[in-house]
Amino acid sequence: MALTKGSQPLIAGRMLSSEDAERWLGPEWRALAGQRVRVLAVLRDHVCEPHAQCMIGGIIPLLEQVASVELCSGAGSPGGTAVVDCAPSPAQKERCQDECRTLSEDCSRSADGDRGRLRRCGCAKVTCEHGCEETGEPAFTCR
Known part of the structure; x- marks a missing residue:
């Protein structure tokens, strides 16, 4: 909210x-x-x-x-x-995963071969996908 x-x-x-x-x-x-x-x-x-x-x-x-x-x-x-308990539905999880993939691809393209930035993109994708399972909302960040 x-x-x-x-x-x-x-x-x-x-x-x-x-x-x-x-x-x-x-x-x-x-x-x-x-x-x-x-x-x-x-x-x-x-x-x-x-x-x-x-x-x-x-x-x-x-x-x-x-x-x-x-x-x-x-x-x-x-x-x-x-x-x-507001577990996300399978459809919410799927939409969220799709958005995580798109964000990850955009991040990887913008990293332009920088290994440190690519690692952060990978970390953010894992975090995002984990968030999809818990909340159904993409949170593309590396903590």
Whole structure:
């Protein structure tokens, strides 16, 4: 979960209402920015009027009719928020692995034969692939 400039919760690029965030995650939900959450909701794209301020391409991606918002395990749990296991689906893992491969290929091309940079690219790819298994999100970094 991230926060927009207006401090609205943003989940996987879709906006959730502050009211839903507070209802499901408690009054301290903003403290969970950066944590993984699982949302069961209806996806809707609000098409903006011409000349209105919108996020991308005149569309605001929304999460509506929210049935649940759960904090994934491994995250801090303020105010007794329930924590659940949010293991990534096979499709999420596959998309993540594909992105790791693309990032690795781009990194290797930009390394231009520099052995140290190539080692860092390899390290980042392994880290990225490991993250895919745990969270389903590519994190291409070498720690």
